[in-house]
Amino acid sequence: MTVPHAPSASAASASANPAASAASAGTTAYETALAAWRAGAHEAASAGCQRALDADPHHHDALHLAGVLQLGRDRAAARAFFMRALAVRETPGVLVSFALTCDAAETAQAAQAHTALQRALELDPLHPDALNNFANLHAARGDVATAMALFERLIAAQPGNAIAHYNFGSLLLGGGQPARAAGPLRRALELDPAHVSAHVNLGNALIALNRLEEARALLEAARALAPEAPDVLINLGSVQRLLGGYEAARALLMHALELAPANASAWNNLGNVFYDLGQIDEARVAALRAIELRPNFADAHGNLGNALKAAGDVEAALAAYRGALACDPNNRGARSNLVYMLAFATEDAAAIRAEAEAYTARHEAPLLAQAVAYANVPDPARRLRVGYVSPDFRNHCQSLFTLPLFAHHDRAAFEIVCYATLAQPDAITAQLAARVDHWRDAHALTDAQLAQQIRDDGIDVLVDLTLYMAGARRDVFALRPAPVQVAWLAYPGTTGSRAIGWRLTDPWLDPPGAPGIDAQYTERSLRLPDTFWCYAPLDAPDEVGALPALAASHLTFGCLNNPCKLTDATLALWSGVFAALPEARLVLMAPPGQARARLAERLAAHGMSAARVRFVGFQARADYLRTWSQVDIALDTFPYNGHTTSLDAFWMGVPVPTRVGASAASRAGLSLLENLGLSELVAHDNAAYAAIVVALAHDLPRLATLRAGLRARMAASPLMDAARFSRGIEAAYRHMWRDWCESERSV
Incomplete structure (x- = not known):
């Protein structure tokens, strides 16, 4: 809401009539009050209004100004003044002021505000405060379309109204339209460069658009205007965090909380x-x-x-x-x-x-309802343009699989384009970029802009490497910029989206012909010949160490998976192992603090005392791989098996027996072990799992032999045959493309 302008001073003609004299005295007192109000002397203004009303209780402008002066103090008193003014004469300004005294949470008063503003616009259809406040009232009620129409009418009538541009932009921003919001917010700043809130909201719009450096510069300018404004500090802290300046972000936010502890x-x-x-x-x-x-x-x-x-x-x-x-x-x-x-x-x-x-x-429904057409030539045999979209083209576990694939793509048959939606590239980013034909830095593009870039690039097959993991750009795929869209790598699951026609999997994750398997996914499943993953061990130690149990008096289990995989089902799976091997030790990865204390309590309930558990934190990759050197057998998780973590364990010579479940994520261990030729380490229930692990623990010679040969076994398996894997995934892309070409010919 905007506070209305006070009424203007009005001249009174001199008269010997006593009533006219009273009116004249009232007007003189009112003019004095108005001057005091404009000078910021609110107490003097209130006293002047009282003198004016003593002389003329029906002085319309004095009643209005008296109410305005009470707005920030006593809403009931302000409301009484405005009602008296309206009894004298209805004017748009007083109607707007009266609406400000109405409690939007109280149904009757909210209706009164609506009626008052509606009447104000009947009297003056372009009254700026009435338009602005009526728009805000509709926005508060959720009637965004009416609010936007009112703001547009106000801006058309008063293009130089900074508040109107600010409120319109803020409404668009709150409605999830940062690209549209940026224009009116920027215009508000052009009209009023000292408008701190416009700086803040434009900064928020730019953050939403991934234009982080612009947002930081804008918010730094706002901080120069208002160094102690909590909203400025909060938003500047937010953008610093997104740019990786964590300590600066923390300092800004802590200072904001010193100023506003309840924010x-x-x-x-x-x-x-x-x-x-x-x-x-x-x-x-x-x-x-x-x-x-x-x-x-x-x-x-x-x-x-x-x-x-x-x-x-x-x-x-x-x-x-x-x-x-x-x-x-x-x-x-x-x-x-x-x-x-x-x-x-x-x-x-x-x-x-x-x-x-x-x-x-x-x-996604509104985007999926839009018709799409493609200029791609439906030639089944031509060179295909394949696009990969990901926020994780960096030092991330995903790169263990994209690096070998990109290095072995057949560039004569496939042109590879990567759309990197990450804000902070690193050395791995550079390695990936060097292995593809075209690299698009897409982090600052909106979903619509990125989709258009993909269309402009003529991508035939677009690959979603993220699904629902952090940084996903689901709307880009919902816009369907490529005729063939496929999900792969993030994890073996489903997007649930009609925009994604295919998903890649393998014969172990999704056994062909198994009842109900394909019904688990909205996409069509295309099984790669051997494996869902093709692994490259980055920053790994050159040698596999000796079996730790040979030098120790106990066996050491390990699970370096993300703690979110340590479900009750996982601990129940392990409990049979703990019961059979009471002297064994366990290495777990978990953050310091209550997470470890709670895990220790849960483990104790399943037979593993806290004294036998050692925790490690999240580690740099080289240190994390060295931690595997201290482990004899890796314990798998359930229902989400280890994926990358299990591959890392294998590379370090640590076997990972697994428990198979009904979902693809719970058959990852099966896929890995079958590709390694170690199906004897696969269990289909908890009892069988415990039996496999315990037997392995009791046979140290076998365990030592397995450890010594695992790395070579991996290197010789489909899990690390990048050329074979690349031909398989390219055949999958070609199959999808032919399917689309046939559908085009049948139209």
Whole structure:
């Protein structure tokens, strides 16, 4: 809402009539009050209004100004003054002022505000305050279309109205349209360069558009204007975090909380910084504090879920994501995280598919309803342009698989284009870029811009490497910029989206012909010949060490998977092993603090005492691989088996017996072991798993032999035959392309 302008001073003609004299005295007192108000002397202005009303109780302008002076003090008193003024004469200005005294949360008063503003516009259809406040009222009610139309009318009438541009841009931003919001917000700043809130909201729009350096510069300018404004510090801290300046971000947010300890947004953003720094306990506390201050803060509930996930509390994380959606059913981040987390919590693939379809029904439906056409030439044999989209073309586990593939693509038959949606490239990024034909830095592109770039590049087959993991660009694929779109690599699952026609898998993850297998996915499954993964061991030690148990008096188990895989089902799977081997030790990866304490308690309930458990934190890759040198046998997780982690363990000579389940993620261990020729380490129930692990633990010569030969076994297997894997994936792309060409000919 905008506070209305005070009425203008009006001249009174001299008269000997006593009533006229009173009116004249009232006007003189009012003019004095108005001058005081304009000078910022509000007490003097109030006294002047009282003198004016003493002389003339029906002085319309004095009643109006008296009410304006009370707006920030006593809304009931202001309301009484405005009602008296309206009894004298209805004017747009007083009607606008009266509307400001109405409580939007109180149904009757909200209706009165609506009526007053509507009447003001009947009297003056272009009254700026009436248009602005009526638009804000409609926006508060959720009638965004009417609010936008009112702002557009106001801006057409007053192109130089900075507040109108600011409010219009802020409405667009709040409605999830940062690209449209940027224009009016930038115009507001051109008209009023000192408008701090316009700096902040334009900065937020640029953050949403991934134009992070621009956003930082803008917010630094806002900080120069208002060094102690909490909103400026909070948003500047947010952009610093996104640019990797974690310590600067933390300092800014801590300062904001010194100024505004009850600011829920500051606590929420500080929690994000703690999460990025691996300070999971602190992240959880910050998110809880934000929720305490603002119970319906959807993003804070979602961030609490992230902290709980990192601590290994899967069920609580799922509850937090559902809590976020209860606050805001349109919260994309929470719904995306919920879809992804279900794969860790259940082997019920139908439930996972249903949640993925719920995401696409809510968020992709408008894009999927748009018609698309392609200029791609439907020639089955021509050289194909393949595009890969990912935020993880960097020092990330995904690069263990993309590096060998990109190095072995047949460049005569396939032209490779990568769309890197990451903000901070690194040395691995450079290696990947050197292995493809074209590299597009796409992190600053909106979804629509990126989709258009893909169309302009003439991509035939577009590969989604992320699904619902962090940094996913689901709307890019919903816009269907390429005729063939396929999901691969992030994890073996489903997108639930009609925009993705295919998914890559293998014969072990999804056994062909098995009942109900293909119904788990909305995409058509195309099985690669051998394996879903082709692995390259980056930063690995040159040698595999000796079996630790040969020099120790005990066997050492290890699980260096993400703690979110340490479900109750996983610990129940391990309990039979712990019972049979009471002297064994266990190495686990978990963040310091309550996560370790809680895991120790849960392990004790399954027979592994805290004294036998050693925790390690998240490590640089070389250190993490060396930790495997201290482990004799890796314990797999369930229902989400180890994927990359198991491959790393194998490379370091550590066998990983597995338990097979009903979902693709719970058959990853099966796929890896079958490709290694170690099917004897595959179990189909908990008892069989315990028996396999215990037998292996009791046979140290066999274990030592297995350790010594695992690396060579891997190198000779399809898991590391990059040329073979590349030919298989290219054949899959060619199959999909031919299918599309045939569909085009049949139209």
